[in-house]
Amino acid sequence: MGNPVLRKVCNSVKVSKIGTKKFQKFIDSMVETMRDENGAGIAAPQVDVKKRVFVMEVQENPRYPNKDAFSLVIAINPELKPIGKKKVDSWEGCLSIPNIRGCLKRHAKVELKAFDRKGKAYTMKLKGFAAVVAQHELDHLNGTLFIDRMQSMETLSFQEEYEAYWM
Numbered sequence: 001m002g003n004p005v006l007r008k009v010c011n012s013v014k015v016s017k018i019g020t021k022k023f024q025k026f027i028d029s030m031v032e033t034m035r036d037e038n039g040a041g042i043a044a045p046q047v048d049v050k051k052r053v054f055v056m057e058v059q060e061n062p063r064y065p066n067k068d069a070f071s072l073v074i075a076i077n078p079e080l081k082p083i084g085k086k087k088v089d090s091w092e093g094c095l096s097i098p099n100i101r102g103c104l105k106r107h108a109k110v111e112l113k114a115f116d117r118k119g120k121a122y123t124m125k126l127k128g129f130a131a132v133v134a135q136h137e138l139d140h141l142n143g144t145l146f147i148d149r150m151q152s153m154e155t156l157s158f159q160e161e162y163e164a165y166w167m
């Protein structure tokens with residue numbers, strides 16, 4: 001947090017570039033960083049790249065012990081559309097804001113439209129933790145951090161206090 005790249009609107013990826021070795025390596029490095037840091041997702045600006053790309057995945061994750069697992073999603077030029085009006089309380093953290101958690105509202109279900117790493121367009125419906133993570137990551141591509149979406153700072157917590165009082 002504080003690096004200006006996190007506050008920029010990222011640029012779309014040229015679909016013809018997705019297949020290049022350089023871009024494929026970039027995707028691999030994002031997945032690797034996410035896994036190394038125990039993130040549920042990571043967006044390109046978090047690794048200093050101003051492009052509309054995020055990856056997300058939850059297997060057994062010590063940062064999110066009580067969350068539903070979901071398989072690896074690679075989203076290039078993603079778009080999100082809420083399904084229905086239901087919103088949920090979401091306690092979030094961010095690899096760019098270490099050791100901090102805060103509670104905010106997210107759409108309960110969303111439709112994700114994006115390109116995969118082969119350059120193929122897809123649409124998928126997401127709910128639960130996967131829906132929340134996709135919204136968090138897409139926000140990164142527009143320069144928005146989860147703290148911007150908190151209606152009140154009262155729940156802004158250090159990880160330790162979050163675990164003691166809120167988890």
Ligand SMILES: [Zn+2]
Pocket residue numbers: 093094095096136140
């Ligand atoms: Zn984040």
